[in-house]
Amino acid sequence: METIAIIGGGASGLAAAVSAARTLASLGTAARTEVVVFEADERVGRSILATGNGRCNFSNACVSADAYRNASFVAGVLGALAPCGSADPVHAFFADLGLLWREEGDGRLYPLANKASSVLDVLRGALAREGVRAQLGHRATRIDRPGQPGGRYHVRFEDGSIAHARALVVATGGRTPRGLLPDALPFQPQHPVLGPLRTETAPVKPLNNIRVRCVATLAGPDGAPRASEAGEILFRDYGVSGIAVFNLSRIARPGDALLLDLVPQLDERACERELRARRVRLGAPTGEELLVGMLLPQVARAVLGQAGLRPDAPFADGDASVLAGALKGFALAVRGVGDARQCQVTRGGFDVSAFDARTMEARGLSGLFAAGEALDVDAPCGGYNLHWAWASGIVAGRAAANAVGRREGEGRRA
Ligand SMILES: Cc1cc2nc3c(=O)[nH]c(=O)nc-3n(C[C@H](O)[C@H](O)[C@H](O)COP(=O)(O)OP(=O)(O)OC[C@H]3O[C@@H](n4cnc5c(N)ncnc54)[C@H](O)[C@@H]3O)c2cc1C
Numbered sequence: 001m002e003t004i005a006i007i008g009g010g011a012s013g014l015a016a017a018v019s020a021a022r023t024l025a026s027l028g029t030a031a032r033t034e035v036v037v038f039e040a041d042e043r044v045g046r047s048i049l050a051t052g053n054g055r056c057n058f059s060n061a062c063v064s065a066d067a068y069r070n071a072s073f074v075a076g077v078l079g080a081l082a083p084c085g086s087a088d089p090v091h092a093f094f095a096d097l098g099l100l101w102r103e104e105g106d107g108r109l110y111p112l113a114n115k116a117s118s119v120l121d122v123l124r125g126a127l128a129r130e131g132v133r134a135q136l137g138h139r140a141t142r143i144d145r146p147g148q149p150g151g152r153y154h155v156r157f158e159d160g161s162i163a164h165a166r167a168l169v170v171a172t173g174g175r176t177p178r179g180l181l182p183d184a185l186p187f188q189p190q191h192p193v194l195g196p197l198r199t200e201t202a203p204v205k206p207l208n209n210i211r212v213r214c215v216a217t218l219a220g221p222d223g224a225p226r227a228s229e230a231g232e233i234l235f236r237d238y239g240v241s242g243i244a245v246f247n248l249s250r251i252a253r254p255g256d257a258l259l260l261d262l263v264p265q266l267d268e269r270a271c272e273r274e275l276r277a278r279r280v281r282l283g284a285p286t287g288e289e290l291l292v293g294m295l296l297p298q299v300a301r302a303v304l305g306q307a308g309l310r311p312d313a314p315f316a317d318g319d320a321s322v323l324a325g326a327l328k329g330f331a332l333a334v335r336g337v338g339d340a341r342q343c344q345v346t347r348g349g350f351d352v353s354a355f356d357a358r359t360m361e362a363r364g365l366s367g368l369f370a371a372g373e374a375l376d377v378d379a380p381c382g383g384y385n386l387h388w389a390w391a392s393g394i395v396a397g398r399a400a401a402n403a404v405g406r407r408e409g410e411g412r413r414a
Contacts, residue, residue, distance in 0.1 A: 002408070003031040004400050005155055005165035007140045009037040009044030011386055012372025013171030015093070015393030016400070020169070021130035023401035033404050035132045035397075038155065038163065040139035040172075044127075044295055045120040047173065051386060056116030059090055059385040059390070061107035062204035066381045068388065069250075069347065076357025082394050090390045097122040108383050130137045131387045134164075143168065145182040145365060150407065151362065153368065166407065167367040167400040169360075171393060174346025174373040181370075185362060186351035188376040193250045194385075195343030196241035199258060199332040203302050211242070215261040218248045218334075225259075227251055233260060246344065247380040249337045259329040262295060262303065272324040279315055287323070295327075303330055345378045345385050353377055359399035360392055367403055369396040 001264075006017045017037050024030040037044060048056060065075035081089035091109075094101070099122045100112040111118035119214050127134070139158040146152055152164040170181065178187045212235075217228040231244035240258065248258070263271050288311035291300035304311045307326035309319055337343065352375055354363055362368045371392035379385050 002166040002404055003152075004033060004035045004397075004404055005153070005163060005168040006037045006171055007033065007143070007155065007168060008171035008173060008372075008374075009039035009134060009136075010047040010171060010173050011045075011389035012173075012374075012393035012396075013037060013039070013169065014045055014048075014120075014127065015390045016169040016171055016369075016371055016397030017132045018097075018123065018126045018130060019093075019394040019397030020401040021127075021132050021397075023398045024405065025111065025130065027401065027405040029365070029401075029405045029408055030131070030276075032408060033166070035130070035172055035401075036163070036165075037127070037132060038138040038140060038157070039134060039136050042136050042157075044136070045123065048120045048123075048209065048386075049116045050206070051116055052110065054116055055110050055114050056119045057108045057110055058094070058101070058119050059088075059109045059387040061103050061109060062260055063088065063090075063384060063387050067382075067384050070375075070377050071350045073352040073355075073357050074377055074388065077360065077392055077395055080358045081391060086240045090387055090394070093390065093394060094119075094122065097126050106382055115296055117238070138163075139171070140180060142179065143170070143181055143368070145368075148367075164189045166404050167369065169393070169396045169400050170350075170368070170374050171372050172371040172374050174349065176374040179365070181350070181362075181368070182365065183356040184350065185354045185365075188348040188351055190346050191345045192337060192340040192345070193341035193378060194345040194381060195249050195340075196236060196338035197239045197245050197252055197258060197332075198335040198338055199239040199248055202237060203306065203330075203332060204235050204239060205237045206297055207302055208237040210235045210296060212260070212262060212296075212299060214244075215264040216240075216244050216248060217261070217329075217408035218252055219259055219260045220253075220282045221255045221257075221407070226256070230264065239335070239338065241253075241338075241342075243273050243381045249343070250347070250380065251376065252334050252337060254334060254336045256334040258332045258334055260332070262299070262327050262330055268324050268328045271327055272320045275315075275320040275323055276317060279317065284314055286313060287311050287319070290315045303327055306330060317399070344381070346373060349374050349376045349377065357397075359398055360396035361403070367400070369400050371396040
């Protein structure tokens with residue numbers, strides 16, 4: 001009996017396992033090769049349950065490789081998936097497993113049952129139907145290449161046990177250590193992204209837990225804008241959070257400035273005119289009174305402070321331009337990305353240049369495949385990261401099964 005080992009039973013690993021088992025069945029070799037998922041945890045798919053606030057934004061209606069880091073590699077992988085008429089191949093994979101879903105804003109796809117467990121359930125059902133075995137509580141610590149060409153890989157586990165596999169898919173997620181794989185495969189340093197930003201705390205501390213809808217722009221130390229995101233921002237006592245911030249965290253660096261446009265519907269001149277008109281209408285208001293109905297009082301005080309205006313001082317006509325500037329660019333100095341537990345994705349990992357996008361096989365390591373976040377691929381919020389996990393897992397699992405099937409065929413002919 002040959003083994004295809006799937007190391008890691010998260011999103012990409014489970015997709016790889018289903019795909020490998022189905023490919024073996026289609027090749028007629030399922031009786032001679034088994035697919036085994038080795039998972040460190042005591043259950044498979046726990047990572048999936050935590051996604052999308054427990055609802056699992058499992059994909060996007062409009063996935064384009066351009067959304068991803070290492071876009072041309074991702075384009076190759078997405079292109080390697082068999083076309084399914086007009087349907088996205090990942091969506092066709094899930095439809096075939098029995099998943100129904102619905103689309104929310106920005107093309108985000110969620111299971112119809114609105115629970116992440118619904119996505120895991122269809123995957124677990126498929127694993128059972130396809131005869132995939134799961135070895136739980138098995139944390140791989142090292143994978144050694146075969147002693148001779150065409151031989152089996154050795155997978156060492158934390159408890160001292162060893163498994164042998166003709167082919168394997170490394171699907172251990174974003175915290176995969178470099179030393180897990182044999183030889184010096186090129187590896188990009190890992191750091192968490194898609195998380196909150198830590199900023200200077202003085203302006204945000206009084207705003208803890210307040211949400212504002214705004215346009216957030218990340219600017220470099222030279223003041224040049226690098227990216228903008230519209231959406232809801234949640235102030236925290238250490239910085240800012242929310243989907244717009246998560247997306248900007250992919251490119252944020254300490255020393256950048258985050259500029260919040262709190263009145264995006266008005267340009268700066270229109271904003272200035274509005275402030276002057278309010279002043280006349282309200283009859284000698286203080287700065288704080290002027291902003292009633294425009295901003296929450298805590299936010300108004302913070303913005304006035306940044307403009308150098310006292311909230312309780314009478315608002316002068318000449319103050320309009322400096323206040324409009326602060327409203328259109330409430331500035332926070334970025335200190336860095338929040339800690340790893342607050343982030344959804346790890347940037348870095350195995351360099352994509354070491355893998356063939358058509359198969360996910362490591363160059364020069366025949367029979368060794370990788371998928372998901374173990375590779376240096378990430379994308380903004382919106383279902384893209386899970387889409388990558390499924391897509392790369394399906395390609396890797398299929399190619400691993402084809403590789404074993406090919407060798408078996410050669411063995412029988414010899
Ligand atoms: C809180 C949160 C919410 C998220 N929400 C979304 C969302 O809604 N939509 C979206 O697209 N993305 C979301 N993501 C990102 C998405 O979950 C990941 O991109 C995706 O799960 C990556 O899949 P993966 O298979 O590479 O890794 P994982 O799903 O993390 O799976 C890795 C698996 O490998 C196991 N493992 C690790 N090391 C070993 C080892 N040495 N030996 C054996 N097993 C091992 C782990 O226990 C785990 O089960 C979210 C992430 C987080 C943290």
